[in-house]
Amino acid sequence: MKCILISDINNKPMCGGELALLLPKDMQLHLLSLANLVGKPDLSGMELHDHLIHQGGMTRAVQQLLKQHQTTDIAIGYSAGGTVLWRACLAGLNCTDLFCLSSTRLRNESNKPTARTHIFFDQGDITISSQEKLLQLSDHFYLIGHDGHTAYLNPNSKMSQLARRHVHEAIAENPSKPSCIRII
Numbered sequence: 001m002k003c004i005l006i007s008d009i010n011n012k013p014m015c016g017g018e019l020a021l022l023l024p025k026d027m028q029l030h031l032l033s034l035a036n037l038v039g040k041p042d043l044s045g046m047e048l049h050d051h052l053i054h055q056g057g058m059t060r061a062v063q064q065l066l067k068q069h070q071t072t073d074i075a076i077g078y079s080a081g082g083t084v085l086w087r088a089c090l091a092g093l094n095c096t097d098l099f100c101l102s103s104t105r106l107r108n109e110s111n112k113p114t115a116r117t118h119i120f121f122d123q124g125d126i127t128i129s130s131q132e133k134l135l136q137l138s139d140h141f142y143l144i145g146h147d148g149h150t151a152y153l154n155p156n157s158k159m160s161q162l163a164r165r166h167v168h169e170a171i172a173e174n175p176s177k178p179s180c181i182r183i184i
């Protein structure tokens with residue numbers, strides 16, 4: 001099996017976090033960082049956010065990802081990393097299951113990828129209008145917990161626990177497909 005994992009703008013969670021621990025030993029895992037995907041390895045935090053949103057970095061990240069990977073069984077993205085994966089799936093990344101955790105920029109998306117989509121948000125991290133739109137765009141939409149935007153960094157948060165369960169189920173459904181791309 002193959003899995004792609006993309007971190008947030010602060011290069012978190014390191015090494016893919018708790019979800020990476022679920023991956024089978026034979027899974028091909030690719031860890032990529034947003035900063036490296038946009039060709040600016042020294043950027044992080046708000047500087048990287050500004051580059052992604054206002055300087056074309058999101059488009060460059062998608063293009064670079066597609067140059068490196070054309071297919072994956074599972075894709076996991078944290079915050080802006082999830083938005084990059086979503087757009088990569090729309091642009092041709094062949095993906096079975098796409099997991100986006102706290103990817104608030106999905107509120108600007110209007111098309112759904114062909115991948116089975118799993119979107120996770122903390123209850124305080126998204127507006128009602130965004131909820132309605134994301135319900136239409138997703139196969140599985142989860143609004144859970146009160147731990148804030150970076151709930152995915154806390155392995156004990158309700159979001160992390162639910163995401164782990166669903167990633168595990170996706171792997172179990174596709175046991176003959178080994179590969180995962182992690183973007184850090």
